[in-house]
Amino acid sequence: MPVALYVHVPFCASKCAYCDFVSVPGSVDSADVDSFVGAVLRTLRQDVEPEVLADVPTIYIGGGTPSMLGADGLVSLLSGIAEVAHVRPDAEITVEANPDSVDAALVEALAELGRELTPAGVLRVSLGVQSFDDDVLRTLGRRHNAAATTGALALLKNAGVRVSLDLMCGIPGQSPESWRATLDTAVASGVGHVSVYPLTVEEGTPLARSVDSGQSAEPDADVAADMMETADEILHQAGIERYEIANYARPGQESLHNTGYWTGVEYLGVGPSAASMLSVRTAAKTFLERDLGLVSACTASEMPLEPGDIVSRVRFVQPPSLDEFLSGACSESVESEWLTANEASREDAMLGLRLCRGISVELVQEANVTDVIKRLEADGLLERAHEAGAVDRWRLTRRGWLVANEVFGAVWTQE
Numbered sequence: 001m002p003v004a005l006y007v008h009v010p011f012c013a014s015k016c017a018y019c020d021f022v023s024v025p026g027s028v029d030s031a032d033v034d035s036f037v038g039a040v041l042r043t044l045r046q047d048v049e050p051e052v053l054a055d056v057p058t059i060y061i062g063g064g065t066p067s068m069l070g071a072d073g074l075v076s077l078l079s080g081i082a083e084v085a086h087v088r089p090d091a092e093i094t095v096e097a098n099p100d101s102v103d104a105a106l107v108e109a110l111a112e113l114g115r116e117l118t119p120a121g122v123l124r125v126s127l128g129v130q131s132f133d134d135d136v137l138r139t140l141g142r143r144h145n146a147a148a149t150t151g152a153l154a155l156l157k158n159a160g161v162r163v164s165l166d167l168m169c170g171i172p173g174q175s176p177e178s179w180r181a182t183l184d185t186a187v188a189s190g191v192g193h194v195s196v197y198p199l200t201v202e203e204g205t206p207l208a209r210s211v212d213s214g215q216s217a218e219p220d221a222d223v224a225a226d227m228m229e230t231a232d233e234i235l236h237q238a239g240i241e242r243y244e245i246a247n248y249a250r251p252g253q254e255s256l257h258n259t260g261y262w263t264g265v266e267y268l269g270v271g272p273s274a275a276s277m278l279s280v281r282t283a284a285k286t287f288l289e290r291d292l293g294l295v296s297a298c299t300a301s302e303m304p305l306e307p308g309d310i311v312s313r314v315r316f317v318q319p320p321s322l323d324e325f326l327s328g329a330c331s332e333s334v335e336s337e338w339l340t341a342n343e344a345s346r347e348d349a350m351l352g353l354r355l356c357r358g359i360s361v362e363l364v365q366e367a368n369v370t371d372v373i374k375r376l377e378a379d380g381l382l383e384r385a386h387e388a389g390a391v392d393r394w395r396l397t398r399r400g401w402l403v404a405n406e407v408f409g410a411v412w413t414q415e
């Protein structure tokens with residue numbers, strides 16, 4: 001089975017007001033880059049059997065701000081991965097970047113890496129743009145301005161690198177006109193992939209403190225929902241179609257890596273706070289081996305399993321500490337969750353419904369959720385796709401999109 005690879009780069013120049021991702025703010029020097037890249041490659045070499053990395057379809061370098069590794073750091077990281085793993089010649093490789101850390105040397109290095117490592121595939125840059133309105137960017141505590149984004153986009157376009165933009169809506173002070181202008185600018189830039197997210201207030205962030213103290217207004221969910229609708233309209237008119245709740249692409253430019261998350265492709269995450277999802281068979285060939293030994297030794301009272309349940313899938317998240325990761329201590333304290341075969345199928349059904357194409361009737365049967373699916377159909381939240389040429393599938397209706405979390409919860413709990 002193919003296993004996708006995710007690397008979490010825990011560096012950011014400073015923390016954005018709303019962010020609760022794991023990253024250490026501040027500048028990064030070449031020693032920091034070398035020790036981080038060294039730790040990732042050491043983990044892959046020493047703690048993962050080669051078989052796990054024998055057929056890597058996608059690599060996603062996320063964060064944090066991977067572009068802070070600079071051209072040399074990203075070349076060492078990706079070339080080193082390609083020495084340890086067998087990366088498919090048609091693989092998709094994605095690197096997240098922020099506009100203020102994109103320069104000509106970095107773009108040239110990425111374009112060259114793409115040609116070398118994935119000659120029949122694609123190298124993408126996912127650019128953290130959020131808005132083309134400088135006032136909105138200031139509210140979010142972003143370091144860049146719209147001019148920096150325009151400059152980064154020009155460099156990437158000239159180098160022929162495929163680009164995805166992240167945009168954010170529902171921000172206090174962001175007017176409908178500002179949001180429309182951001183969407184129009186995104187479309188005019190010619191990118192083939194756009195992700196759109198509503199702002200959420202995460203506990204412990206400067207934004208949460210500011211909202212709690214009354215200094216900032218709380219984001220309005222209805223305003224955000226209207227803005228998501230506007231995004232749907234404007235992107236659809238431009239031929240950039242929704243394929244997942246928050247993701248839009250021109251035909252053929254959908255993110256393969258992220259689609260893997262919603263279709264049950266196994267993935268291995270390396271780096272502080274990186275998440276993985278592996279079958280038990282694959283997990284036994286990674287740094288989770290020790291934890292798997294514990295599962296077979298434990299009684300049901302110590303593990304969240306019923307007697308007789310057979311674990312089929314493991315989800316785990318590495319500890320958030322960069323120091324721990326650099327010292328190689330992660331395998332001692334991963335946080336893991338164990339799913340039975342039925343739970344794994346239900347999870348596939350729940351995640352698959354995030355996609356516009358929905359899930360197959362076979363998966364519904366396998367997950368044993370036919371009754372709940374029928375009820376959701378009766379409530380007008382799911383429909384069976386029957387149009388000409390479509391495979392027989394279940395998918396969200398327009399009403400279902402509005403209460404998608406409710407639908408996912410019902411499928412997961414079978415209630």
Ligand code: SF4
Nearest residue numbers: 012015016019063064
């Ligand atoms: S750049 Fe991204 S990861 Fe870094 S602080 Fe801002 S939102 Fe968080």
